[in-house]
Amino acid sequence: MSTPTREIRLAARPHGEPRPTDFELVDVELPDPGADQVLIRNTYMSVDPYMRGRMNDVKSYTPPFQLGAALDGGAVGEVVASNAEGLAVGDVVVHQLGWREHAVLAGKHARKVDPQGLSPSAFLGVLGMPGLTAYAGLLDVAGLKDGDVVFVSGAAGAVGSLAGQIAKLRGHTVIGSAGSAEKVAHVIDDLGFDQAFNYKDGPVTEQLAAAAPDGIDVYFDNVGGEHLEAAIDAFNLHGRAALCGMISNYNATEPNPAPRNMMTLVGKRITLRGFIVTDHAARVKDLIAEVAPAVADGRIRFRETVREGLENAPQAFIDLLRGANTGKMVVKL
Amino acid sequence: MSTPTREIRLAARPHGEPRPTDFELVDVELPDPGADQVLIRNTYMSVDPYMRGRMNDVKSYTPPFQLGAALDGGAVGEVVASNAEGLAVGDVVVHQLGWREHAVLAGKHARKVDPQGLSPSAFLGVLGMPGLTAYAGLLDVAGLKDGDVVFVSGAAGAVGSLAGQIAKLRGHTVIGSAGSAEKVAHVIDDLGFDQAFNYKDGPVTEQLAAAAPDGIDVYFDNVGGEHLEAAIDAFNLHGRAALCGMISNYNATEPNPAPRNMMTLVGKRITLRGFIVTDHAARVKDLIAEVAPAVADGRIRFRETVREGLENAPQAFIDLLRGANTGKMVVKL
Numbered sequence: 001m002s003t004p005t006r007e008i009r010l011a012a013r014p015h016g017e018p019r020p021t022d023f024e025l026v027d028v029e030l031p032d033p034g035a036d037q038v039l040i041r042n043t044y045m046s047v048d049p050y051m052r053g054r055m056n057d058v059k060s061y062t063p064p065f066q067l068g069a070a071l072d073g074g075a076v077g078e079v080v081a082s083n084a085e086g087l088a089v090g091d092v093v094v095h096q097l098g099w100r101e102h103a104v105l106a107g108k109h110a111r112k113v114d115p116q117g118l119s120p121s122a123f124l125g126v127l128g129m130p131g132l133t134a135y136a137g138l139l140d141v142a143g144l145k146d147g148d149v150v151f152v153s154g155a156a157g158a159v160g161s162l163a164g165q166i167a168k169l170r171g172h173t174v175i176g177s178a179g180s181a182e183k184v185a186h187v188i189d190d191l192g193f194d195q196a197f198n199y200k201d202g203p204v205t206e207q208l209a210a211a212a213p214d215g216i217d218v219y220f221d222n223v224g225g226e227h228l229e230a231a232i233d234a235f236n237l238h239g240r241a242a243l244c245g246m247i248s249n250y251n252a253t254e255p256n257p258a259p260r261n262m263m264t265l266v267g268k269r270i271t272l273r274g275f276i277v278t279d280h281a282a283r284v285k286d287l288i289a290e291v292a293p294a295v296a297d298g299r300i301r302f303r304e305t306v307r308e309g310l311e312n313a314p315q316a317f318i319d320l321l322r323g324a325n326t327g328k329m330v331v332k333l
Numbered sequence: 334m335s336t337p338t339r340e341i342r343l344a345a346r347p348h349g350e351p352r353p354t355d356f357e358l359v360d361v362e363l364p365d366p367g368a369d370q371v372l373i374r375n376t377y378m379s380v381d382p383y384m385r386g387r388m389n390d391v392k393s394y395t396p397p398f399q400l401g402a403a404l405d406g407g408a409v410g411e412v413v414a415s416n417a418e419g420l421a422v423g424d425v426v427v428h429q430l431g432w433r434e435h436a437v438l439a440g441k442h443a444r445k446v447d448p449q450g451l452s453p454s455a456f457l458g459v460l461g462m463p464g465l466t467a468y469a470g471l472l473d474v475a476g477l478k479d480g481d482v483v484f485v486s487g488a489a490g491a492v493g494s495l496a497g498q499i500a501k502l503r504g505h506t507v508i509g510s511a512g513s514a515e516k517v518a519h520v521i522d523d524l525g526f527d528q529a530f531n532y533k534d535g536p537v538t539e540q541l542a543a544a545a546p547d548g549i550d551v552y553f554d555n556v557g558g559e560h561l562e563a564a565i566d567a568f569n570l571h572g573r574a575a576l577c578g579m580i581s582n583y584n585a586t587e588p589n590p591a592p593r594n595m596m597t598l599v600g601k602r603i604t605l606r607g608f609i610v611t612d613h614a615a616r617v618k619d620l621i622a623e624v625a626p627a628v629a630d631g632r633i634r635f636r637e638t639v640r641e642g643l644e645n646a647p648q649a650f651i652d653l654l655r656g657a658n659t660g661k662m663v664v665k666l
């Protein structure tokens with residue numbers, strides 16, 4: 001027996017912004033799971049900005065997607081057949097074979113989770129990669145310490161919204177930037193940031209200086225470019241930036257000339273440090289211990305933008321890169 | 334009783350390149366040292382590029398020099414009268430009241446050194462601020478560890494030549510860049526770097542890639558701009574840059590657009606960290622313990638340009654900014 005299902009393949013490498021024709025929806029037949037394997041019916045898949053980099057044919061921290069092959073990425077699903085020890089039919093698991101409705105994979109590559117009454121999609125968001133990214137970036141990469149003033153760009157996004165809230169949970173003053181008036185209101189009213197601004201309203205440097213008159217100590221960077229330049233200007237001595245992503249550059253076809261104030265790093269003893277969440281996987285226990293209770297009692301809020309149907313995943317991804325999401329973007333399958 | 338002596342004062346704030354008329358040589362009478370103070374006869378004083386910044390009336394990491402007041406800076410001298418515990422007549426001390434022939438200061442602001450047969454001027458160079466900058470930058474800022482391949486820009490300069498040699502002393506592969514064929518030959522033949530190139534011969538990124546085919550792990554940055562961009566491209570995973578200075582920017586009239594590859598910091602988990610040597614003063618004991626024996630037996634070489642007489646200190650400083658020195662510039666008093 002085999003399982004008829006569907007997957008999304010990379011039809012062409014995008015130049016600049018991806019187009020729908022760069023993707024292809026394909027019918028496939030999955031074999032039954034072999035020894036130590038499971039068959040999973042995916043219930044949610046993740047679309048994430050980092051996937052754009054993998055669509056280019058360049059060496060990076062994750063290998064590029066292959067033309068004509070299925071894409072992959074975070075997904076959560078339900079086990080429907082199992083030959084793997086410790087995994088039974090009905091278990092909810094997190095794994096890396098998204099962009100498809102079903103997946104067959106080794107049981108050791110699927111992590112069983114206890115949904116605790118939450119939507120399984122939470123394990124792609126606040127208790128998944130974005131949550132861990134926010135947590136490890138703040139604590140381990142930026143070295144957050146008492147009294148730090150924190151600036152978060154992409155503050156309404158999946159990672160930024162959590163970075164800001166985790167900092168607030170720990171008593172910090174938090175400033176955010178986002179790309180619309182609605183997002184700014186959400187960041188202040190719903191997420192509890194102290195200050196926020198719409199970066200499209202004017203120069204980021206000026207808006208950040210106004211929002212943080214005493215300067216900033218930590219910058220959680222999801223945007224790069226002009227935002228990073230503004231943060232460098234706003235840093236107090238010994239400022240630290242955790243460089244999580246640079247969405248301002250992802251679709252760029254020319255190198256971004258900003259930041260142009262790198263010399264400031266010397267006098268202010270500033271540290272800029274790039275990181276990749278997969279290096280910090282051991283922190284997931286600490287994330288769940290600290291953040292799950294705060295989610296349960298409402299101190300930490302998270303939003304999702306949910307699109308429906310595998311056939312709409314490419315557009316969801318394109319829209320994500322345009323900033324159309326509020327919070328974590330997922331596709332319900 | 335008092336001590337008749339001479340000092341150099343700032344007569345006018347330089348506009349652009351300093352001129353002799355911006356300085357004034359003045360006869361003064363120093364009081365006898367009070368409680369806990371010492372009187373020092375200076376034997377050498379330092380002239381350093383950072384002093385030019387202090388001649389402007391702008392806030393920086395060190396306060397500006399005051400018009401009509403004596404300049405200051407690193408000096409080494411001999412105690413000629415002492416009311417300070419632990420300091421006796423004849424002791425050699427390092428302190429910050431240069432630009433004068435004698436100084437009275439609190440004993441706690443003078444650090445006694447053992448010349449170990451070296452010229453006292455060594456404590457203004459290889460065993461002084463430039464040496465400490467190289468040492469702390471490599472070890473504490475860049476976190477040098479076994480097996481790291483090290484790239485040093487400004488490799489023929491006072492700091493760069495020591496950074497490269499300290500890394501060689503510890504067994505690292507070291508690549509340097511400098512601005513002339515003569516300097517490149519000096520860096521390889523006299524200082525023992527493994528590779529070096531003249532950055533004026535072609536794109537730094539291409540020359541560095543050729544000199545370091547397996548990539549670099551640590552970059553000691555004295556130059557910034559295109560050099561920093563090249564280092565980011567050449568970095569292996571977890572590369573670390575100690576940002577000491579960015580001389581490529583000092584004369585710039587427009588912000589330097591490089592590096593344009595900041596996004597690479599994320600994927601390669603790169604750390605860029607600016608630093609100022611004064612934060613690392615506690616490391617001077619370790620510098621002397623490790624480096625003084627290597628200077629004594631010739632494993633570490635350093636050059637000096639020595640001018641004579643306090644009256645010639647302003648011209649020495651002007652010439653330093655024009656690049657007339659080879660190695661550390663000092664004035665013998």
